[in-house]
Amino acid sequence: EVQLVESGGGLVQPGGSLRLSCAASGFNVSDNYITWVRQAPGKGLEWVSVIYSDGRTYYADSLKGRFTISRDNSRNTLYFQMNSLRGEDTAVYYCARERVVYGDYVRHDAFDIWGQGTMVTVSS
């Protein structure tokens, strides 16, 4: 079965760190674009980061260098290291696989596989 399973969320104090994991099955993370999206309580969806199949990484400007996305191909798992956490980082964090079509150019269509989400609460 093709799926993503997140883990690692929890309660952390402001200024603290947390590492989220996103384990894939049914496909290889190394062959895909995998993204992180977060959703604050009662709010909408916010894209935060992506790792390309070639290993390039990009982040939303709002993260200001505090977060790092990485992957372990041998474990078929993505990681999201979050440092200097703030109250506004409180959210459900989802990892998602992108539907990408390769032709004359790379076309990004949608996020077709999502994990169940993991809750991160930043509070003292």
Next chain:
Amino acid sequence: DIQLTQSPSFLSASVGDRVTITCRASQGISSYLAWYQQKPGKAPKVLIYAASTLQSGVPSRFSGSRSGTEFTLTISSLQPEDFATYYCQQLSSYPLITFGQGTRLEIK
């Protein structure tokens, strides 16, 4: 940044109704737009991509269209399981993807 504005933000409708949700982009995004459905406590699910292509397994009562920078999601005959929040997403300025603010569809 490309902004997406959805309307309405809240919609009340009955089973069997035809409903339309609009998403307007702040600049041209070609057809790089997707629609998602999200139910409480669950991850979003893609319904439509490339503005009008139905994702495999999604019922045909869902459809999408584009006119310039205005995009619409139409549900031809609402079913009880369709009551949820809907989001549009632009991928034109990839990787700087943005979502609309959401449209909450509730039972009248």
